[in-house]
Amino acid sequence: MKNNTKLQYNGLLNTPNLWASSVVFNLKQFQLEKQQFSFQDSSNFKEIRLGKRVEEFLSFQFTHSDDIDIISKNLQIKKEKITIGELDFLLKNKSKYIHLEVVYKFYLYDPNINSNNSLKHWIGPNRKDTLSFKLNKLKEKQLPLLYSNQCKAALKNLKLDIEQIEQLVCYKAQLFLPFDKSAIDIEPLNKACIIGFYLSYSNIDTLKSYQFFIPEKLDWLVIPHHKVDWMSFNEIKIQLSNFINEEYSPMVWLKSPNDKLLKCFITFW
Numbered sequence: 001m002k003n004n005t006k007l008q009y010n011g012l013l014n015t016p017n018l019w020a021s022s023v024v025f026n027l028k029q030f031q032l033e034k035q036q037f038s039f040q041d042s043s044n045f046k047e048i049r050l051g052k053r054v055e056e057f058l059s060f061q062f063t064h065s066d067d068i069d070i071i072s073k074n075l076q077i078k079k080e081k082i083t084i085g086e087l088d089f090l091l092k093n094k095s096k097y098i099h100l101e102v103v104y105k106f107y108l109y110d111p112n113i114n115s116n117n118s119l120k121h122w123i124g125p126n127r128k129d130t131l132s133f134k135l136n137k138l139k140e141k142q143l144p145l146l147y148s149n150q151c152k153a154a155l156k157n158l159k160l161d162i163e164q165i166e167q168l169v170c171y172k173a174q175l176f177l178p179f180d181k182s183a184i185d186i187e188p189l190n191k192a193c194i195i196g197f198y199l200s201y202s203n204i205d206t207l208k209s210y211q212f213f214i215p216e217k218l219d220w221l222v223i224p225h226h227k228v229d230w231m232s233f234n235e236i237k238i239q240l241s242n243f244i245n246e247e248y249s250p251m252v253w254l255k256s257p258n259d260k261l262l263k264c265f266i267t268f269w
Helices: 004-013 050-063 131-142 149-157 201-207 217-221 233-245
Strands: 068-079 082-093 096-109 165-178 194-200 211-213 251-255 261-267
Touching: 004 050, 004 217, 050 068, 050 082, 050 096, 050 217, 068 149, 096 131, 096 261, 165 261, 194 201, 201 233, 201 261, 211 233, 233 261
Parallel strands: 096 165, 165 194, 194 261
Antiparallel strands: 068 082, 082 096, 211 251, 251 261
16 A cells, blocks of 8 residues: 555544543543644654554654643653663643553454453454453553652653643554444443454355455554455455464455445454
8 A cells, every 4th residue: 555654644543542431440541633734754654563653643643733742752761770661651731741651452352251341352363462451551560650769760850740740541442343243232442443343264255255455564553445456255365374374363454345345354263
């Protein structure tokens, strides 16, 4: 895809917060300004990891905001020369000071997980990441870092009073439900985050009538569009089998016979 950096940026801005009005796990969401600023040189965005690319886009967004000033980004906190963590952003929003942690995830709902806690059903496409694990990490490690003795010294150098800093998260996600199971109550999460579905490779024949495109990882952010090289079912099945053999679940764009575009994951499990 050409000009995909701009499409990634647009995709980020159009991704809703994982929870909206409710507060999940006592974590309050930052409301990101959706105004899209133009940039001429995509080469300024150099990060190749999706999470870091998202942070670059947010930094760009904050830099062009009239209300927000970046005090620090990726502030490393060290103990005896060893990095024990970092603060994603320290911001000044008008008269308020904010410590902001940024998360962008892709979660699939697994109804077979044995738990009464609905949050524990959300897992990463390769089953190595979970929503509940990340929420615990934010609550128990990333946000408390601000109050560590090592961080207090860093804040003093920035002339910041810890008592005046509000902690927020910018937690955005794309959610995927099992194929043909759309009637799932995902409370307290935001229904607007449901982007598509997932399907096991063992049932891939269900999609025989579709055309396919496999985006690169950074382009998982992108809203599907027609201007890509679509592949037939027989062509894509060979490529997908290579991913599945490596126990990797790729994201796939689908084009239906009536030209409707969809996002899905084809899972190895």
